[in-house]
Amino acid sequence: MHKRDGMKRGKGLTRRDFLKTTGAAGIAVGATMGFPAILKYARGETPIKIGVPAALSGTASLLGAEFRDASILAAEHVNAEGGILGRKVEVIVRDTAGTAAGASTRAKELIESDKVDFMAGGNLGHEGLAIHEQTFPRKMIYMANTMSDPIPAVPTFSKYTFHPDLAPFMMGNVVGRFVAEKLGRRWYFLIGDYAWGWQNYDGFSRVLKEYKGENLGVSPHPVGTKDFSPYIGKIMAAKPEVLIQVAPGFDQVNSWKQLREFGAFEKMHIVTALFMPGTIWAVGAEVVMGGYGGATFYWEAPETKPMSDLFEKRFGRPPTDDALSQYESVRELCDAAKRANSLDSEKIIEALEDHHFKWAKTEEWWRGCDHQCIQDVYILKPKMPKRKYDCFEIIGQIGGEKIARTCEEQGHKKDAKGKWIRYQ
Known part of the structure; x- marks a missing residue:
């Protein structure tokens, strides 16, 4: 029998058969299109x-x-x-x-x-x-x-x-406690005039109030300041026990260099909220020698x-x-x-x-x-490095929930079931 005859004599294609066939074809096409992506996931090719x-x-x-x-x-x-x-x-x-x-x-x-x-x-x-x-x-x-x-x-x-x-508040809170307990409670502030500087200032200020210290003044300065002499004159005149400097990077380096030139290190303790190690590696540890500061990590x-x-x-x-x-x-x-x-x-x-x-x-x-x-925060003191990167020693470590604002101070509230309310 000729194949053509057999096909012709065979059972005709019903509507149900048509739907089955085209349905199967549709699934096959979908699977063919979908399989590469599925296989990629299985083989880890889609990262x-x-x-x-x-x-x-x-x-x-x-x-x-x-x-x-x-x-x-x-x-x-x-x-x-x-x-x-x-x-x-x-x-x-x-x-x-x-x-x-x-x-x-x-x-x-x-x-x-x-x-x-x-x-x-x-x-x-x-x-x-x-x-x-x-x-x-x-x-x-x-x-x-x-x-x-x-x-x-x-x-x-x-x-x-x-x-x-x-949070910047936490850095000020931690470093401030070390300063109040170890270095003195008559402070002057040299602050980078932007959000991070003022948020740190809030933490330091709360600590100073708690320890019944004295705020002798605040000198905010623009980011990228080159000449700190006008601010240093005010600082020296105030005669603080501690100068709190809050600005990272080259603002920190430039201000500390000029403070040293004015003899401030012999008259007061110099403290920063945060040491930026990359900057200090670039300019040399001698720039910050004699000071104190905080860090969230220390590689040594x-x-x-x-x-x-x-x-x-x-x-x-x-x-x-x-x-x-x-x-x-x-x-x-x-x-x-x-x-x-x-x-x-x-x-x-x-x-x-x-x-x-x-x-x-x-x-x-x-x-x-x-x-x-x-987490914990380290209090660091600069030292002359035995090798290029070993330029600090850890002299304190403070951490735990006590260094942060409470959940309620952050504005968080619980619902009737005791779960934190999520606003967005």
């Missing part, structure tokens, strides 16, 4: 993307480079451990130039063009706020790794944003050195506190996704809240009410 907005140019470029390198190292370590949910992690770094506008634009690009799953970064406070405004409306988890008082507080707070770094601390050694081996220098905090931010995001066994934001929030962890320093934890990372 989980973490966006890293960082100041790779501009006045904060040293900080941006630290964020970039730490993010790369964290992703390498996660991938060496098998990635997340069978998929590799990829970090995508974008240059914010250290501005709020740049941070907002880069964050939007990372979300809309690069299709990132999470965000971690933002070196400066205004950058963090700008990125936060892009992420929380999209219900994207963001590790706002910047010193900011508003981010963990109502009304800015969002349940989708976590705050790995210290016993609990930090193993991680520091890995970083130095990879990049040829030890990590700054910015790098270590960013490393922890990426690791915590990835670890939370593993514990949640999901990329769903709500499940990751649940995995992070009140979670205790230890990556590169003493134990830390995410406070459930405001997502502030509760």
Whole structure:
């Protein structure tokens, strides 16, 4: 029998058969189109993307480079451990130039063009706020790794944003207690005239009031000031026991150099809220010799050195506190996704809240009410280095929830069932 005859004589194609056939074809087409993506996920070819907005140019470029390198190292370590949910992690770094506008634009690009799953970064406070405004409306988890008082507080707070770094108030609170107990209680303030400076000032001021000290005056100065002599004249005339200097980077270096030229180190203690090690490495430890300051990490601390050694081996220098905090931010995001066994934001929030962890320093934890990372702060005193980077000694360590504002002070409230109310 000819095949053609057999076909002709066979059973005719009914409507049901047609629907079965075309339905099967439709499923086959869908499967053919869908399988490559599914197989990519199974083989880990479609990475989980973490966006890293960082100041790779501009006045904060040293900080941006630290964020970039730490993010790369964290992703390498996660991938060496098998990635997340069978998929590799990829970090995508974008240059914010250290501005709020740049941070907002880069964050939007990372979300809309690069299709990132999470965000971690933002070196400066205004950058963090700008990125936060892009992420929380999209219900994207963001590790706002910047010193900011508003981010963990109502009304800015969002349940989708976590705050790995210290709030500036916390730095002032910690360093201020050390100063009041060890160095004296008659203070003068030299403050960078922007949000970070004044937020630190709030912390110092609260401590000074608590210890019944005396505020002899405040001299705010613009960021990027070259000549500090007009301010130093006022400081010397006030005759404080302690000068509190609050401005990082080259403002710190320039002011301390000129204070030394005026003989201030012989007449008072000089204290800064935060030592910026990258800047100090660049200019030499002798600039800050004789002073005191705070730090969220110290690369020579016993609990930090193993991680520091890995970083130095990879990049040829030890990590700054910015790098270590960013490393922890990426690791915590990835670890939370593993514990949640999901990329769903709500499940990751649940995995992070009140979670205790230890990556590169003493134990830390995410406070459930405001997502502030509760951690230790080191008090450092400069020393002449035995090697290039070993330029401080730890003379104090203060930490715990006592250094932060309370949840209620941050504006957080509980509902009738005792759960924290989430406003956005």
